[in-house]
Amino acid sequence: MSAEMDIKTFYDNPLKKRGREAEHDAEDAAHFDAEALRFLNEEGESALIVDLREDRPPRHRAFWRELLDAPGKRILDVGCGYGYASTLLAMMGADVTAIDVSNGMCELTRLSAQVNGVEIDVRNLSAVDTGFPDGSFDIIVGQVSLHHLPLESAGEELARVLKPGGKAVFLEPIQPREWVFKLRANLPFVCHESPGGGALRLDEIEAIGKIFGDYEIKYFNITERLRRFKAIDWFSPVLYTTDSILLKIPGMTGFAASAVIIFTKTK
Numbered sequence: 645m646s647a648e649m650d651i652k653t654f655y656d657n658p659l660k661k662r663g664r665e666a667e668h669d670a671e672d673a674a675h676f677d678a679e680a681l682r683f684l685n686e687e688g689e690s691a692l693i694v695d696l697r698e699d700r701p702p703r704h705r706a707f708w709r710e711l712l713d714a715p716g717k718r719i720l721d722v723g724c725g726y727g728y729a730s731t732l733l734a735m736m737g738a739d740v741t742a743i744d745v746s747n748g749m750c751e752l753t754r755l756s757a758q759v760n761g762v763e764i765d766v767r768n769l770s771a772v773d774t775g776f777p778d779g780s781f782d783i784i785v786g787q788v789s790l791h792h793l794p795l796e797s798a799g800e801e802l803a804r805v806l807k808p809g810g811k812a813v814f815l816e817p818i819q820p821r822e823w824v825f826k827l828r829a830n831l832p833f834v835c836h837e838s839p840g841g842g843a844l845r846l847d848e849i850e851a852i853g854k855i856f857g858d859y860e861i862k863y864f865n866i867t868e869r870l871r872r873f874k875a876i877d878w879f880s881p882v883l884y885t886t887d888s889i890l891l892k893i894p895g896m897t898g899f900a901a902s903a904v905i906i907f908t909k910t911k
């Protein structure tokens with residue numbers, strides 16, 4: 645499968661279904677091993693330095709707001725990738741375990757811990773079978789990683805390793821309305837996705853919510869998508885304000901492209 649996916653595969657990725665976990669993980673591991681190598685060669689170690697003063701878009705701020713209680717907690721970062729979330733959480737004083745199916749990405753997270761002077765327990769594991777004892781973690785986090793996982797099996801495994809009453813917080817690309825997504829897919833933009841990816845549908849979020857017991861979705865990113873055109877980046881504050889107004893209008897969440905999703909283990 646190419647990195648430029650066809651619309652059907654992006655909308656309903658067969659590799660995320662139960663029974664295809666090994667195939668999915670092998671494809672994602674190969675893709676992200678290559679990405680880790682590219683990152684090191686082209687951007688270098690210094691790109692891993694976490695700048696706490698960095699100005700973040702509203703969806704990132706909302707994600708981090710959910711994690712203000714992180715200090716002192718046992719946290720699992722799923723699909724840790726470049727290690728940004730793990731590193732920032734460790735800097736906040738959390739006890740962080742980071743997992744990724746790509747060994748190359750695990751190496752980047754280890755390097756990130758090193759260059760930022762923090763401790764992170766990094767393991768090359770798949771979220772579908774972690775081997776951690778039941779209820780090992782107070783909080784689970786994932787930054788643009790849940791949509792990469794084989795959802796049903798990973799949902800069950802993550803709910804198992806989370807403590808009762810614990811929360812799992814994700815910042816993810818979403819596709820709330822099929823017709824909006826199809827319209828977008830017919831516009832002249834190329835859909836860049838890794839093989840195992842594909843933005844989350846509402847019914848997928850709902851199914852994972854049932855595994856954990858409860859969930860909440862906070863929607864973001866309607867006009868903010870225009871930031872892809874770097875020439876208008878200076879315009880970002882206007883886009884953020886426009887989105888916050890639009891998202892208060894009933895029905896407009898159907899146009900959101902990102903969400904902060906909070907699952908709570910009530911079962």
Ligand SMILES: C[S@@+](CC[C@H](N)C(=O)[O-])C[C@H]1O[C@@H](n2cnc3c(N)ncnc32)[C@H](O)[C@@H]1O
Pocket residue numbers: 669672673676722723724725726727728729743744745746749769770771772786787788789792793794840
């Ligand atoms: C889009 S990247 C996000 C990385 C990182 N969280 C970030 O914010 O940049 C998705 C990550 O999920 C990882 N991944 C994919 N499938 C996985 C699985 N089954 N278990 C653990 N990690 C997985 C990939 O290797 C990749 O590093």
